[in-house]
Amino acid sequence: MMTRRFLLTFLALITFAPMAIAGQGTDYKPGLIKQALADGKTVLVDYKASWCSTCARQERVIESLRKGDPAYDKAITFINVDWDQYGDHEVTTSRNVPRRSTLLLLKGNEELGRIVAGTGQSQIKALLDKAL
Template sequence: MNRRHFLLSTAAAGLTATVLPGTAFASETLDYAPGLIEKELSAGKTVFVDYAASWCGTCARQERVINALRGANPAYDQAMVFVRVDWDDYRQHEVTTSRKIPRRSTLLVLKGNQELGRVVAGTSEAQIKSLMDTGLQAGS
C-alpha cells in the first residue's frame, strides 16, 4: 500500500511539474470594472475585449483559442490589453449597451475611440486570429 501511494504521489508531482509551467503561456486578462476600458484607451493602448459568461460553451471555446494564440505569439500581449467583461454582471451596463453588444461570446478590438473589429459567437481559430492580428497591427 505504501509503495502504491508513493508511486502515485511521485507521478502526480511529475505531472504537476510538467503541466503547470506550460499554463503560464499568456499574460494576464483583466476582469472588467467600470472605467477600465476607457482608462486603457485614454492611455493609448489597444484593448481586446471579451464579453463572456462562465456557463457559456462558445465563450469557453473562444477563451481556449485566444489563450493558445497568445501562448504561441507573445507579441499579442505586448500590443494589447486583454479585458474580460462578465456578461452576467454587465449585460445591461453601459460597457455593453453603448457598443451594441448583441450577446455574450462577442469579441472586440478597440483603439482610441474606434472599434477596429468584432467577432460575434465565432470560434474558428482563423477568425479569432484575424481579429487579434488587427489588434497586433494597431498596437505596434
C-alpha cells in the same frame, strides 16, 4: 492523511495555475476600458460567461494564439467582461454588444473589429492581427 495523488495534484496546481491565470486577461471593473483606451492601448474586450461553451472555445483559441505569438501580449490589453454581471451595463449597451461570446477590438475611439459567437482560429487570429 495525504495521498500521493492528492500531493501530485496539489503540486501541479500551485505550479501551473499562476501561468494560466496570468494569460487570461484582466477582469473588468467600471472605467478600466476607458482608462486603457485613454492611455493609448489597443484593447480586446471579451464579453463572456462562465457557463458559455462558445466563450470557452473562444478563450482556448485566444490563449493558443497568444502562446504562439508573444507579439499579441505586447500589442493588446485583454479585458474580460462578465456577461452575467455586466450584460445590461453601460459597458455593454453603449457598444451595442448583442450577446455573450462577443469579442471587440478597440483603439482610441474606434472599433477595429468585432466577432459575435465566432470560434474559428483564422477568424480570431485575423481580429488580433489588426492590433499588430
